Amino acid sequence: MFYFLTWVPVFMILIHYGSAIVNVLNNIQRLLEDKKDEE
Structure with missing residues (x-):
């Protein structure tokens, strides 16, 4: 039990940290998509 x-x-x-990393990846993906739309 102590081991658990x-x-x-x-x-x-x-x-x-996993959820924080996912948030960062989502933000990066969104920034990349915004740059594509601007061109």
Whole structure:
């Protein structure tokens, strides 16, 4: 049980940063699409 508890914060960090990385990728994709529309 203790072994499982040590993994909880690891998953929390992965989920937190994972969602942040997804947001950044979405923003980059949106910027690239905006530049295509301007041309």
